[in-house]
Amino acid sequence: MSENIPDDLQYTKSHEWVRSLPGGEVEVGITDHAQEALGDLVFVELPQLDTQLTAGAACAVVESVKAASDVYSPVTGRVTARNEELVQKPELLNSDPYGAGWMMRVRLDAGAGGLLAARDYAQSLKEAE
Amino acid sequence: MGLKTPLHDVHVASGAKIIDFGGWDMPLQYGSQLEEHRAVRRDAGIFDVSHMCALDLSGPRVREFLRRLLANDVGKLTTPGRALYSCMLLPAGGVIDDLITYFISETWFRLVVNAGTRRKDIAWIEQHAAPFGVSVRERTDLAILAVQGPNARVKTGALLSPAHRATALGIPRFSAAAIDAWFLARTGYTGEDGFEIVLPAADAVATWQALVAQGVAPAGLGARDTLRLEAGMCLYGNDLDESHSPLESGLEWTVAWQPADRDFIGRGALTRVRAAPAQMLVGLVLEERGVLRSHQAVSAAAQSAAAAAGQPADRKIGEVTSGTFSPTLNRSIALARVHAGAGERVMVDIRGKPHAARVVRPPFARNGKALIEI
Numbered sequence: 001m002s003e004n005i006p007d008d009l010q011y012t013k014s015h016e017w018v019r020s021l022p023g024g025e026v027e028v029g030i031t032d033h034a035q036e037a038l039g040d041l042v043f044v045e046l047p048q049l050d051t052q053l054t055a056g057a058a059c060a061v062v063e064s065v066k067a068a069s070d071v072y073s074p075v076t077g078r079v080t081a082r083n084e085e086l087v088q089k090p091e092l093l094n095s096d097p098y099g100a101g102w103m104m105r106v107r108l109d110a111g112a113g114g115l116l117a118a119r120d121y122a123q124s125l126k127e128a129e
Numbered sequence: 130m131g132l133k134t135p136l137h138d139v140h141v142a143s144g145a146k147i148i149d150f151g152g153w154d155m156p157l158q159y160g161s162q163l164e165e166h167r168a169v170r171r172d173a174g175i176f177d178v179s180h181m182c183a184l185d186l187s188g189p190r191v192r193e194f195l196r197r198l199l200a201n202d203v204g205k206l207t208t209p210g211r212a213l214y215s216c217m218l219l220p221a222g223g224v225i226d227d228l229i230t231y232f233i234s235e236t237w238f239r240l241v242v243n244a245g246t247r248r249k250d251i252a253w254i255e256q257h258a259a260p261f262g263v264s265v266r267e268r269t270d271l272a273i274l275a276v277q278g279p280n281a282r283v284k285t286g287a288l289l290s291p292a293h294r295a296t297a298l299g300i301p302r303f304s305a306a307a308i309d310a311w312f313l314a315r316t317g318y319t320g321e322d323g324f325e326i327v328l329p330a331a332d333a334v335a336t337w338q339a340l341v342a343q344g345v346a347p348a349g350l351g352a353r354d355t356l357r358l359e360a361g362m363c364l365y366g367n368d369l370d371e372s373h374s375p376l377e378s379g380l381e382w383t384v385a386w387q388p389a390d391r392d393f394i395g396r397g398a399l400t401r402v403r404a405a406p407a408q409m410l411v412g413l414v415l416e417e418r419g420v421l422r423s424h425q426a427v428s429a430a431a432q433s434a435a436a437a438a439g440q441p442a443d444r445k446i447g448e449v450t451s452g453t454f455s456p457t458l459n460r461s462i463a464l465a466r467v468h469a470g471a472g473e474r475v476m477v478d479i480r481g482k483p484h485a486a487r488v489v490r491p492p493f494a495r496n497g498k499a500l501i502e503i
Contacts, residue, residue, distance in 0.1 A: 039146075039158060039161075039162055039351070040161055040162050040163040042420060042454040043418060043419055043420050043454070043461075045419075061480070063419075063420045063454075065162050065163065065351060065355060065453060065454050065456075066157075066162070066351060067422075068420065068422065068480075087418075094161075
């Protein structure tokens with residue numbers, strides 16, 4: 001299966017993506033591989049504004065028809081925006097995981113570390129097969 | 130590596146996601162589970178249910194035997210082809226399996242039992258059949274296709290000659306007829322009209338492909354589960370098990386108490402609790418966003434004073450046995466086993482937080498329509 005893994009994003013092995021924004025903020029979502037594996041998404045629970053997130057800790061929940069899955073924060077920082085449209089339309093995670101399906105914006109405490117480049121994430125998917 | 134149905138290679142070639150179900154490698158979904166669900170509610174879908182097991186029981190005393198074996202009464206089956214849904218009980222009243230019985234002739238009845246229970250079912254049936262001289266034949270040479278939806282019967286009929294088509298479309302609900310090599314039953318597990326086609330395993334692939342060519346959408350076990358739950362139908366292993374009687378599982382309607390002298394296995398135990406079963410199976414509709422899942426704890430809704438004081442609802446009265454997102458209601462729905470006398474509102478614990486749910490009487494949706502007001 002060909003994977004959709006944009007080159008300009010960074011990734012985690014737990015299938016989150018991170019987009020760098022100006023001003024020390026990042027945008028966070030789940031990857032195309034993740035939405036494909038989860039199936040039709042019907043519920044999203046996002047952290048409240050100003051929540052302090054810790055890299056590697058559960059920060060959100062996505063539920064498909066089949067099952068609930070935790071989303072792990074790829075970075076450490078404070079939530080500055082939530083995608084409220086996604087709460088009403090969880091299917092945006094399926095149809096546009098890197099665009100309209102973004103989940104939240106986070107102001108980083110320090111630099112983001114330990115993230116994977118696109119080619120390394122692609123490699124980790126291959127190894128997991 | 131699990132057991133495979135005759136259609137396994139077709140599923141894989143169609144891009145199905147394969148999962149283990151009761152020891153079988155089965156298709157979960159081919160693409161979008163929600164679209165497969167909607168295809169069945171609005172048009173027609175096809176499921177491979179060849180993992181289910183057809184058992185042919187034969188002998189001069191087969192009817193007498195089944196009147197002993199099953200909680201429902203095959204004495205009701207007076208016209209050949211008629212079907213009956215029943216539980217098969219332990220002496221203590223727990224459910225060994227739920228199954229459909231077809232009356233073919235006075236010396237031949239067919240049972241269709243669940244995949245995950247087939248070994249224990251066969252052992253139990255053979256043990257009790259022996260004194261009646263009834264023989265049990267496992268029909269591993271057969272496949273089963275379920276074609277379901279408002280257009281399912283017409284699209285199935287299109288595969289048949291005009292004479293056979295007329296016979297097929299004339300089959301009453303919950304009945305079956307033999308049409309050439311097919312045993313065609315107007316039964317299902319979706320809350321929609323349709324057929325279950327029991328046919329030679331060697332014909333399964335060609336028949337599947339012919340139905341798909343008629344515009345019948347392949348649908349997997351994922352859609353099958355959301356459809357049956359909307360239809361308020363129990364899933365063995367979730368909503369039914371050996372620890373609970375049919376009276377605690379929403380299936381009292383399947384227990385034939387008359388005639389009073391029919392001594393079916395489990396009758397004594399059921400009779401003792403009939404007046405006041407301790408638990409009951411109810412439907413739940415989640416009033417908030419979220420998804421109900423099996424094993425979530427159900428509590429009594431906080432009394433208004435306690436609620437005003439901000440106290441949590443902590444009196445556990447049961448748990449969810451099956452939960453999902455209902456595509457038809459666009460809400461989460463569930464079956465839950467709760468103490469008798471639960472009120473109209475309960476709280477369900479979803480990841481440590483109480484969520485309000487309304488107690489309703491299933492089914493939630495059938496024949497393309499929501500049956501619960503949101």
